[in-house]
Amino acid sequence: TQSTRPQRLLGAVQKNATRGHPRSVIQAIDHFCRNKEWAMNVGDEKGCILDSVVSEVSPATVLELGTYCGYSTVRIASRLPPHAKLITLEFNPEFAVIARQVIAWAGVEDKVQLVEGASGDWIPRMKEQFGVKTFDLVFLDHWKDRYLPDTKLMEECGLLRKGSILLADNVICPGTPDYLEYVRNSPRYESQYFKSHLEYTKVEDGLEKSVFLG
Numbered sequence: 487t488q489s490t491r492p493q494r495l496l497g498a499v500q501k502n503a504t505r506g507h508p509r510s511v512i513q514a515i516d517h518f519c520r521n522k523e524w525a526m527n528v529g530d531e532k533g534c535i536l537d538s539v540v541s542e543v544s545p546a547t548v549l550e551l552g553t554y555c556g557y558s559t560v561r562i563a564s565r566l567p568p569h570a571k572l573i574t575l576e577f578n579p580e581f582a583v584i585a586r587q588v589i590a591w592a593g594v595e596d597k598v599q600l601v602e603g604a605s606g607d608w609i610p611r612m613k614e615q616f617g618v619k620t621f622d623l624v625f626l627d628h629w630k631d632r633y634l635p636d637t638k639l640m641e642e643c644g645l646l647r648k649g650s651i652l653l654a655d656n657v658i659c660p661g662t663p664d665y666l667e668y669v670r671n672s673p674r675y676e677s678q679y680f681k682s683h684l685e686y687t688k689v690e691d692g693l694e695k696s697v698f699l700g
């Protein structure tokens with residue numbers, strides 16, 4: 487039977503990356519996506535911006551929406567301070583299976599809780615299910631039309647505190663116009679655009695970093 491692209495991406499990790507070395511896992515995926523098959527990881531260019539935000543925030547609690555194959559999960563987890571926790575939500579069970587193996591190969595599974603399911607169902611249950619009070623950092627990288635409703639849901643569920651950071655991928659391509667309009671015009675957010683390119687291409691894309699003001 488035919489393999490899927492995520493399965494081939496995992497194969498490239500297992501072939502070319504060293505177990506327990508997150509950087510080699512990231513390099514193996516970027517090499518695969520540049521030279522073999524494009525895949526919708528945040529990529530190395532936007533990934534560097536993600537890295538700098540994670541290092542600056544040094545978050546104790548992180549929520550990632552849209553795990554896919556775990557590329558950004560590994561990038562974030564490998565830069566977290568000790569005892570910090572990353573919860574990542576993935577809707578598609580096939581992608582979740584691959585992501586778990588990529589996360590394990592990188593050796594960051596102790597910092598990561600991968601939850602299978604839809605953000606809309608799980609966000610209201612974060613407190614009771616995982617003992618989370620608020621998130622210091624949220625990385626939005628799931629369906630682009632879910633960024634805004636899920637941001638409002640996180641506000642309503644009291645999951646954001648004064649100073650919580652939202653970092654959103656793909657605000658230009660594929661684009662999240664309603665989300666951008668909201669965080670750039672709401673008095674409750676201070677927003678900043680980091681211009682970059684769609685992963686592994688020359689197409690414009692960027693990350694939007696928004697601080698929740700409470």
Ligand SMILES: C[C@H](C[C@H]1O[C@@H](n2cnc3c(N)ncnc32)[C@H](O)[C@@H]1O)NC(=O)c1cc(-c2ccc(F)cc2)cc(O)c1O
Binds near residue numbers: 575577581628629
């Ligand atoms: C949406 C995907 C990423 C993952 O998110 C999971 N997901 C979804 N909705 C939910 C939920 N509600 N809860 C939990 N997980 C959820 C899904 O299953 C995918 O695995 N990302 C993209 O579609 C994406 C697409 C492009 C892209 C750009 C130009 C093109 F020509 C073609 C594609 C670039 C990117 O950088 C992306 O990130």
Ligand SMILES: [Mg+2]
Binds near residue numbers: 526527
């Ligand atoms: Mg993305």
